[in-house]
Amino acid sequence: MTELTKLSLADARKGLKDKSFTALELTDAYLGAIDAGNDKINAYVATTPEQARDMAKASDAKLSKGEAGLLEGIPLGVKDLFATKGVHTQAASHILDGFKPEYESTVTANLWRDGAVMLGKLNMDEFAMGSSNETSYYGSVVNPYRAEGSNANLVPGGSSGGSAAAVAAWMCAGATATDTGGSIRQPAAFTGTVGIKPTYGRCSRWGTVAFASSLDQAGPIARTVEDAALMLQSMSGFDPKDSTSVDLAVPDFAAAVERGVKGLTIGVPREYRMDGMPAEIEALWNQGLEWLKAEGATVKDISLPHTKYALPAYYIVAPAEASSNLARYDGVKYGLRVSGKDITDMYELTRAAGFGREVKRRIMIGTYVLSAGYFDAYYVKAQKLRTLIKKDFEDAFNAGVDTILTPATPSAAFAIGDEALASDPVAMYLNDVFTVTVNMAGLPGIAVPAGRDGKGLPLGLQLIGKPFDEETLFAAARVIEKSTGTRFAPTRWW
Template identity: 70%
Template sequence: MSKLTALTLKAALDGLKARDFSAVEITQAHVEAVEAARTLNAFVLETPEKAIEMAKASDARIAAGTAGPLEGAPLGIKDLFCTQGVRATAASKILGEFKPNYESTVTSHLWRDGAVMLGKLNMDEFAMGSSNETSAFGPVVNPWKARGGNQSLTPGGSSGGSAAAVAADLCLGATATDTGGSIRQPAAFTGTVGIKPTYGRCSRWGVVAFASSLDQAGPIAKTVEDAAILLTSMSGHDAKDSTSLDEPVPDFASFVGKSIKGLRVGVPKEYRVDGMPAEIEKLWADGVEWLKAAGCEIVEVSLPHTKYALPAYYIVAPAEASSNLARYDGMRYGLRVPGANLTQTYEQTRAQGFGAEVKRRILIGTYVLSAGYYDAYYLKAQRVRRRIADDFDQAWRTCDVLLTPTAPSAAFALGERMADPVAMYLNDVFTVTTNLAGLPSISIPAGLDAQGLPLGLQLIGRALDEGTVFSVAGAIEDAAGFRSKAERWW
């Protein structure tokens, strides 16, 4: 493996600036790493020619002294982001060979700042899944394996391709999206850093919609500082997205390394769930001690409506999905399966185009929005959502940030939970609350379990207070000293 691919994003940007290597050289190293790691199935589309072309343009800008903040950095793009002239499928058969004639706002910001695109990353179909097994392109394989085992593990979902690619050093960072935990849970499963920013911090324009009031873009990266650098580029107000926040974008990286002495860290008692492995309990306790040692005050807080978060999420998200996915009917783009009449064309296209999990969520969503059930399910779930947001508002009276585990387990084997949707949905138990409340939250790799698999800690912050989240995350990263990498077997 090339030493260039082992660099962090920050180290690579510094090296490019110092002319230690060229953008073409580091891009070529990553292109070769991607080609050598096809066993992981992290990429659904490789764009090596485009990457080298973009890298050459970066070298020209570096030479001219007009380099952007991400100049020459090779990144992977989750296949949920529309990329002009490059196939975007949301890992679904129904979009076929769809090539958008426009660029998503988030990726256009990255290209504006000089980043290089290596290709499109695998994911759960329409971002619906927690194990990257619902993809029409097949599952992504986690680069990590249990100590002494050879079983293929999930990298988490839905941003499994993004997490696996970063963990295996196939890119310096990756775009991802998070509707109920799809950035943070894969980050925890792969020993990477993933942040879901405040809802509205990153534009959703040009990102294929799952649940519009919950979806939020963010980065997966190797370090907290790398995640901060990427989020600064990805963020910003966008008039094309009505939910985009017209707020200044701070230099998030400047918060990493700041003293956190005197900050109040809340530990929510409701996040202790039955059957949680002792290793995760211990890691959580370690996190508390690390923050105490850094000068933080630890406060126990209560988020009493947490137990209703998963049921509320699995009503709101499918309801919005059933509406958003109604546009895929075989008429304008993507797959079209002709029938004897218009209705049959719709039915056959959707039956063949959507996978089982997407169909399940469309059916649930349509049911909870139907006459006679709307009040009983959807309206009630929205009321619960309001109460969950109120719980956080109460918590901020006594603390500045919350510390929790990211996921209730380490990575599990592919195929292990596919037969039981409820067991799969329980993976999101610690993450969905922040989507329902629109708050920023980050997962930091903080330790290994007994099988040598990574475990993550999650920090939740006030709306638009990503700065404090990054400061505390940097302190945890330093204290944990997590340097482990997956042993190369691919």
């Protein structure tokens, strides 16, 4: 039954409804794939086989009665940032050692409501801080793709590296993920998968471990545009428990996928044509524009003049919010506790032992920019720049642009342990150069596989949309997906 894992989520739904196989058979196929490959890929930090089989049996009962939900019987992986009742939830950090919440995040509760099956919790950068999935307490995730003629292990991107790798390696039909500065779109681009960061407020943040509250947003990673649309439809919705959740009806995202782009205007921001951009990224970008034009879209050059300030502003705002959010982890009520001579000593020893190097770095940066004497110079100024970045997009959309096309990443996946990136955090941060503007402006963005580099590694393009216009992104991404004429899949080595 292992070939069941090669089905797209949409095809698996159809097979279940046609009774070609059962939800239990589909779930067992995925559990078998995890058992066979997770020691090499390291995508899962915890699996829930008994719970998965129980959920699959319940789905089979509903399917037999014709009472199937939107994702009835579909096995999914859950990023370790989402609270799952009674199941390992540690944000891939030592400081949450042994934590199993007594509640369920709204996003996962929505998925289970619609009949999805939980296979387990997925690896990630610790507290979602990283662009390569190398900061996890549970070790690096390995990209299922390898460069042609090489056995070197590559990163899957971050922070949702476990989600992207599990989807690409056929270890789940789709996965939940989160995006604070590109953490859905960058790993999707590195693994030949589709990832969408919806508009801020489209998905509830309740029950999701916070990194930077004004930037974090949940979304799916899946194998196709249609699969991502189906997952986002289930994940979305107003939640009174989240004050930033927007009370809007959830559209039928899947119905928008085949809508096409005829009559749409595609914006091309000149500021994204950066010095030193690899020729293959530039060529891919131009190819994407040609595909969209061939389907009836119009291309228009636009300016987003404050783009150059987005990365430095992001790396002030995000660590500042992280410093505040992560103050709650002190060893008192849950997670790791390292004994000390008094309570202050216990706090210090627990946080020193519990947080990894990158998390400590960002807490210190955030604490610094929020401190007296520096708050106005750094944090307030960054927030003003954020407003200007948002206005740049508003001006472009008000001038008739329907969606914006950019590269998703400045390169293909790089090697695990890359010395240049490991020794220079700023060089690693530059992986987010095309994605952070979307979070700063609260807009939706989707990464779709569009080609390969000279070594056969996947490359993605990014589409940026108007607030709460994910439907146009799905339609345009589907045009690119069809135009590539290929289905992206790694050559199995694990």
